[in-house]
Amino acid sequence: MATLKEIRTRIESIKNTRKITHAMKLVAGARLRRAQDMILAARPYALKMQQVISSLALRTESLHPMLEIHDPVEVIGVVSITSDRGLCGGFNANIIRTTERFLKDNANKYDKIRLSTVGKKGYEYFNRRNMVDDYFPEVFLKLELERAREIGKRIIKDYIAHDLDEVLLVYNEFKSAISQKVVVERLLPLATIEEREAAHEVDYIYEPSRRELLDHLIPRYVHSIIYRALLESWASEMGARMTAMENATNNATELIDSLTLQRNRARQAAITKELVEITTGAEALKG
Numbered sequence: 001m002a003t004l005k006e007i008r009t010r011i012e013s014i015k016n017t018r019k020i021t022h023a024m025k026l027v028a029g030a031r032l033r034r035a036q037d038m039i040l041a042a043r044p045y046a047l048k049m050q051q052v053i054s055s056l057a058l059r060t061e062s063l064h065p066m067l068e069i070h071d072p073v074e075v076i077g078v079v080s081i082t083s084d085r086g087l088c089g090g091f092n093a094n095i096i097r098t099t100e101r102f103l104k105d106n107a108n109k110y111d112k113i114r115l116s117t118v119g120k121k122g123y124e125y126f127n128r129r130n131m132v133d134d135y136f137p138e139v140f141l142k143l144e145l146e147r148a149r150e151i152g153k154r155i156i157k158d159y160i161a162h163d164l165d166e167v168l169l170v171y172n173e174f175k176s177a178i179s180q181k182v183v184v185e186r187l188l189p190l191a192t193i194e195e196r197e198a199a200h201e202v203d204y205i206y207e208p209s210r211r212e213l214l215d216h217l218i219p220r221y222v223h224s225i226i227y228r229a230l231l232e233s234w235a236s237e238m239g240a241r242m243t244a245m246e247n248a249t250n251n252a253t254e255l256i257d258s259l260t261l262q263r264n265r266a267r268q269a270a271i272t273k274e275l276v277e278i279t280t281g282a283e284a285l286k287g
Helices: 004-058 091-105 118-128 145-160 194-197 212-286
Strands: 075-081 112-118 134-136 166-176 178-188
Touching: 004 166, 004 212, 075 091, 075 118, 075 145, 075 212, 091 112, 091 118, 091 166, 091 178, 091 212, 112 118, 134 145, 145 178, 145 212, 166 212, 178 212
Parallel strands: 075 112, 075 166, 112 134
Antiparallel strands: 166 178
């Protein structure tokens, strides 16, 4: 049985831990509110851009190299978005599990699957298994549109050069502070053959020319989708961390209560023992 001193030491240690987890919860909550505001600002633009570009892609065959559908699809790129830090529950584990399952299930379907990672946790896991082909470090250190452009430019370059035939994003889509959904989303090509065949034969009048519009809009589309995915992932991370730290704080409080009860019982036992010894000594003196 632990001594009274050991119990007191444990209580103080857990109290210090509780202070840390509570502070981390507050920090994650503040960052979550900021991330939510950024998502609400970015979502309408990204979704509308997606609708416009997808509509153009459905009606355009070969006016732009990024609208080409590579057939057969031999090399695909998977961009797996995790966080740089832990202590956020199952956030990273869910992404890693989904990515790993996709790689295993499709290993024989394509000639090669090129894995790119965003976030230190995903990179460390897959790099230990020699599975990483590209890594984008410190993206979440200061999340800006420019970081999404850096990722997008590299993806666009590889797709145009036919080094990649298809590109997928794997990330956590933010639902709420306690709910995130892992999604596997196609980034390129913008439209499949089946989607183009199903499109209505309706076209538009373009000003300036269709090619000029596509040259300007398509890269912006790719960057905006990547940026939205990064924002979704960041907000999901903050929500998961806030929930994890709240649970850790509550568990620490319960453990402190339990140890306090154990400490009080130990003190009572010590006092009772001392009283018994005093009484026994007094009786011995009387005798």
